[in-house]
Amino acid sequence: MPETDGSGTQHRVSASVSALYRHPVKGFTPEPLDRVSLTAGRHFPGDRLYAVEVGPSGFDPDTPGHVSKMKFVVLARFAAVAKVRTRWDAATGLLSARREGRPDLDVDLDDPADRRRLEAWLSEALGDDVDAPLKVLSAKGHRFMDDPAGHVSILNLASVRDFEARLGRPVDPLRFRANIHVEGWPAWVENDWAGREIAVGGARLAVVKPIVRCGATHVDPATGERDIDLVPALFETYGHRWCGLYLSVMTDGPVAIGDPVEIFA
Structure with missing residues (x-):
């Protein structure tokens, strides 16, 4: 799928799934997975x-x-x-x-x-x-999401790397508690994708909106210490508080680490 950078030049984006995580108990430890099966209209398996x-x-x-x-x-x-x-x-x-x-x-x-x-x-x-x-x-069929529209969340690892380069210090992607980590997209290209569709492995998803970040990201997931005022730093650096996307699942399909990810108009 061609994307346009700031100069107006089009290039093909080749991306893939680099990690999968569920958070069975809201707020607690992310659990890595090798593969999942997504279902249309449903949340990420085992999440929240x-x-x-x-x-x-x-x-x-x-x-x-x-x-x-x-x-x-x-x-x-x-x-x-x-x-x-x-x-x-x-x-x-x-x-x-x-x-x-x-x-x-x-x-x-x-x-x-x-x-x-x-x-x-x-x-x-x-x-x-x-x-x-x-x-x-708990409640049958209910998920404790930060946003009711957030059935699945995706994180662009290039955006995280760009942010940590500007901060001058490491930023662990686990701070953002996303379900799917993607490698291969240009930094921050995802911010303009609301309303578009993404194929992830064998499933197809619709982009709902960018994720507005909160103070949870200020905590180092390894140490449990508040060590970066990350949300103010996002705004000061980029003029927004976004990092990642909320999506809904349109069609069933398996997703595994290494699977291709493709964005559609």
């Missing part, structure tokens, strides 16, 4: 299935609706979330939670008693920052 409320949030599992992320345990609110390492087993529903200095925990997220155990463990693991009762939430 659960959230931990700092209550009460007003979320009703019987009539689930969008609730602000600031009602939950997320990096934008608690940097120490990055110091908790979680891993979810889709086949069994078991979640493992680890934090240095705390006993390891393994729970069944479908078991109410185990949810209470996780809530108590997290309250202690996160310490004095937690100022209200925690509650693990």
